[in-house]
Amino acid sequence: MALFKAHYNLEKNSIALVIAIILAASVGGLVEIAPLFTIDETVETTEDMRVYTPLELAGRNIYIREGCYACHSQMIRTLRDEVERYGPYSLAAESQYDHPMLWGSKRTGPDIARLGGKYSDDWHVAHLINPRAVVPSSIMPAYPWLASAPLEVDDLSDHLVALRRLGVPYTEDMIANASQDAAAQANPDSAGAGGVVERYGEATTLRRFSGMPRLTEMDALVAYLQVLGQLTQAPYAAQPADTEVLQ
Amino acid sequence: MIARLTRTERSVAMALAVILLLLGLTMAALGDHDPMAVHGFMALGLGVGLVFAVGSVLEEPSPSPARLQQYYDDPIKVGIVLAMVWGVFAMSIGLWVAALMVWPDATFGQAWSSYGRLRPVHTTGVIFAFGGNALIATSFHVMQRTCRARLADQLSPWFVLVGYNLFCLWAVSGYLMGITQSKEYAEPEWYADILLVIVWVTYLVLYLRTLRRRAEPHIYVANWYYLAFIVVVAMLHIVNAAALPVSWTGAKSYPAFSGVQDAMVQWWYGHNAVAFFMTSGFLGMLYYYLPVRAQRPIFSYRLSILSFWGITFFYLWVGSHHLHYTALPHWVQTLGMTFSVMLLVPSWASAGNALLTLNGAWHRVRDDATLRFMFVAAVFYGLSTFEGSFLAIRPVNALSHYTDWTVGHVHSGALGWLAMVTFGAFYSVVPQIWGRPAMHSSRLVEWHFWLALGGLLTYVFALWNAGITQGLMWRTYNDAGTLNYSFIESMEAMRPYYIARVVGGSLFLAGICVGAANIWLTVRGARNHAADRPLAPQAAE
Numbered sequence: 029m030a031l032f033k034a035h036y037n038l039e040k041n042s043i044a045l046v047i048a049i050i051l052a053a054s055v056g057g058l059v060e061i062a063p064l065f066t067i068d069e070t071v072e073t074t075e076d077m078r079v080y081t082p083l084e085l086a087g088r089n090i091y092i093r094e095g096c097y098a099c100h101s102q103m104i105r106t107l108r109d110e111v112e113r114y115g116p117y118s119l120a121a122e123s124q125y126d127h128p129m130l131w132g133s134k135r136t137g138p139d140i141a142r143l144g145g146k147y148s149d150d151w152h153v154a155h156l157i158n159p160r161a162v163v164p165s166s167i168m169p170a171y172p173w174l175a176s177a178p179l180e181v182d183d184l185s186d187h188l189v190a191l192r193r194l195g196v197p198y199t200e201d202m203i204a205n206a207s208q209d210a211a212a213q214a215n216p217d218s219a220g221a222g223g224v225v226e227r228y229g230e231a232t233t234l235r236r237f238s239g240m241p242r243l244t245e246m247d248a249l250v251a252y253l254q255v256l257g258q259l260t261q262a263p264y265a266a267q268p269a270d271t272e273v274l275q
Numbered sequence: 276m277i278a279r280l281t282r283t284e285r286s287v288a289m290a291l292a293v294i295l296l297l298l299g300l301t302m303a304a305l306g307d308h309d310p311m312a313v314h315g316f317m318a319l320g321l322g323v324g325l326v327f328a329v330g331s332v333l334e335e336p337s338p339s340p341a342r343l344q345q346y347y348d349d350p351i352k353v354g355i356v357l358a359m360v361w362g363v364f365a366m367s368i369g370l371w372v373a374a375l376m377v378w379p380d381a382t383f384g385q386a387w388s389s390y391g392r393l394r395p396v397h398t399t400g401v402i403f404a405f406g407g408n409a410l411i412a413t414s415f416h417v418m419q420r421t422c423r424a425r426l427a428d429q430l431s432p433w434f435v436l437v438g439y440n441l442f443c444l445w446a447v448s449g450y451l452m453g454i455t456q457s458k459e460y461a462e463p464e465w466y467a468d469i470l471l472v473i474v475w476v477t478y479l480v481l482y483l484r485t486l487r488r489r490a491e492p493h494i495y496v497a498n499w500y501y502l503a504f505i506v507v508v509a510m511l512h513i514v515n516a517a518a519l520p521v522s523w524t525g526a527k528s529y530p531a532f533s534g535v536q537d538a539m540v541q542w543w544y545g546h547n548a549v550a551f552f553m554t555s556g557f558l559g560m561l562y563y564y565l566p567v568r569a570q571r572p573i574f575s576y577r578l579s580i581l582s583f584w585g586i587t588f589f590y591l592w593v594g595s596h597h598l599h600y601t602a603l604p605h606w607v608q609t610l611g612m613t614f615s616v617m618l619l620v621p622s623w624a625s626a627g628n629a630l631l632t633l634n635g636a637w638h639r640v641r642d643d644a645t646l647r648f649m650f651v652a653a654v655f656y657g658l659s660t661f662e663g664s665f666l667a668i669r670p671v672n673a674l675s676h677y678t679d680w681t682v683g684h685v686h687s688g689a690l691g692w693l694a695m696v697t698f699g700a701f702y703s704v705v706p707q708i709w710g711r712p713a714m715h716s717s718r719l720v721e722w723h724f725w726l727a728l729g730g731l732l733t734y735v736f737a738l739w740n741a742g743i744t745q746g747l748m749w750r751t752y753n754d755a756g757t758l759n760y761s762f763i764e765s766m767e768a769m770r771p772y773y774i775a776r777v778v779g780g781s782l783f784l785a786g787i788c789v790g791a792a793n794i795w796l797t798v799r800g801a802r803n804h805a806a807d808r809p810l811a812p813q814a815a816e
């Protein structure tokens with residue numbers, strides 16, 4: 029066969045072989061990935077989507093550092109049982125500012141895409157310090173050191189700058205005030221509290237998340253957990269009629 | 276070993292060691308409050324060690340040109356030893372991680388030893404450190420033997436080995452300190468990613484230069500697979516690792532892509548790490564060591580061509596089967612599913628080609644545990660690809676995704692295919708390159724085989740059951756039309772399976788420890804040179 033004959037010659041030329049491999053291997057990615065950046069419908073437009081505050085961003089980085097994503101997904105699929113167990117299915121818009129996304133691939137623990145507001149701050153603090161104090165049979169690791177580790181806030185503006193370069197709409201104002209905003213969000217009585225609401229919107233929650241006066245990693249992580257599923261209200265409005273996609 | 280480099284090569288090695296030392300010093304100085312500094316000190320320490328090691332023999336006379344009539348096996352030896360050391364380490368961590376899912380407080384209360392930090396140590400450790408060193412070492416062996424040519428030079432193989440292992444060390448120690456990008460199977464931070472690119476390009480150039488020197492007109496099939504492994508992993512890595520560091524003096528970076536695009540890029544990378552790191556390279560191994568050990572030619576040359584190009588083309592389309600029913604557009608999911616099912620054809624063509632090669636050598640499979648390792652590997656390659664194509668079907672994935680079924684599938688591939696073929700290859704190559712008639716003890720090879728098989732089956736059956744149980748519990752409704760089980764009930768139901776996994780993992784780990792001991796005993800009694808040599812004398816470089 030001519031094809032095998034051609035291959036017979038290809039096998040004699042290492043560079044041609046490498047080029048053929050590159051060509052064969054490029055097609056799939058080009059067809060499937062490139063359009064995701066150009067087709068507008070890929071990510072829904074939402075009116076109210078906001079960015080993470082510096083404190084929530086710091087919490088998200090702790091979530092990444094501790095590998096919470098290895099046991100928790102943040103992606104509710106369009107399946108009836110998932111929607112009934114966890115809440116409205118996840119929209120692409122919800123993770124549009126997530127560098128990286130944390131959809132996860134394994135549910136050793138439950139999905140937490142809609143966790144925000146489900147439990148009190150105290151519950152989270154107690155649970156993170158020792159999950160078995162709250163859920164006796166839990167196999168989740170304990171994270172007691174979070175409550176004593178001071179939160180590093182000095183370099184948060186650099187983080188916002190990096191994210192803005194990648195397309196997240198942080199303003200000059202947000203960048204300039206990043207470290208103050210982080211401290212103020214966990215200290216609602218402080219002078220800077222008004223600025224946080226002004227910059228990030230009315231829906232931002234300001235609380236002593238860890239219940240302790242000192243700003244710790246626990247504040248940041250709980251602030252992040254409490255905002256999960258709350259950056260936009262779009263998923264809660266649109267879905268109930270949308271039964272076709274549920275199976 | 277260093278004295279066997281030429282004097283020029285030793286000077287270049289010295290320069291590289293100094294560069295490494297300076298790089299380490301810079302990183303240590305710049306990243307003063309950052310864990311990156313620790314990685315700087317590691318590079319510094321390694322650099323200093325290499326400066327002394329090379330410096331002590333710098334002025335020795337150059338080795339005799341007679342060496343060019345022999346294959347260059349020193350880096351292969353080191354690669355094999357490193358693979359075994361990493362293997363024992365990473366599988367021990369795996370056992371620990373498995374134990375944490377039964378006894379979650381077995382951590383000494385330390386941050387570095389919590390599940391989320393140890394898990395990537397295990398995955399990177401087995402896939403990249405154990406598997407990667409095994410691939411590099413065997414590729415050096417296979418390319419020389421099938422080309423009947425000596426490696427193109429003596430220094431770049433060392434560059435590849437040292438650089439690659441520094442990458443692994445940075446990766447694994449980084450997770451313990453909390454340095455991670457969180458991208459599955461690509462967790463290391465930006466500076467480790469850059470190091471890997473440099474190492475990988477050197478590896479590709481070395482491979483191509485050695486192929487150029489071949490005394491055979493044709494490039495043997497095994498080399499196609501190793502080449503695809505090197506080339507495509509480079510493509511995947513460069514795209515997936517694109518990231519912006521927060522500052523040049525710290526480890527933290529933000530990946531370039533976000534949300535749904537990031538998900539697709541990550542799984543395009545992730546599944547093809549499976550395809551080109553964990554499959555293509557190991558098929559290269561299988562295509563060389565299985566026929567050699569069985570003393571039979573490959574069953575069908577044409578089937579090899581079809582399966583090679585099928586795998587190289589189809590695999591890159593299937594990443595989206597990790598994202599069924601998610602916010603990824605439906606058309607991409609459908610493409611992923613379709614290509615995953617088609618992928619079964621070239622996959623089974625490869626597995627079938629390997630098994631049919633054994634026709635007429637079944638008595639050897641029965642008597643020779645080394646060949647039996649490779650036989651089981653081919654069978655499990657066939658089983659996992661069948662399972663994979665099945666799991667990629669949307670409604671099946673609805674049940675299996677997020678459950679331990681995926682983990683069961685992964686380990687039928689990783690233990691049953693990848694680790695088994697590696698052990699078979701090592702037991703074939705170790706006696707040859709250390710110049711021994713056979714492994715120190717064939718009884719111990721038998722022991723290893725049965726421990727590994729027992730461990731593998733226990734592990735995989737436990738997790739298949741776990742996953743299916745979990746998936747069913749999550750979607751069971753009661754008569755009132757509400758969900759019947761809470762999440763906690765499904766978690767509690769996993770306990771017996773997780774205990775069984777600890778048992779299976781212990782068996783498998785015991786197996787590799789027996790293997791490591793056996794290899795050590797074989798090496799200790801070694802003569803110095805491989806008995807075989809290239810037929811044609813090769814020109815010096």
Ligand code: HEM
Nearest residue numbers: 133549553597615618659660663664666667676685688689
């Ligand atoms: C025809 C070949 C194969 C196909 C179509 C396939 C398909 C799949 C599917 C559908 C999943 C589950 C995705 C999810 O629901 O999260 C998966 C996961 C996985 N497979 Fe395979 N598979 C194949 C072969 C293999 C082999 C041979 C190996 C090992 C050497 C392997 C290693 C993995 C790994 C590491 C994951 C884990 C992904 C995660 O962490 O979620 N696969 N594969």
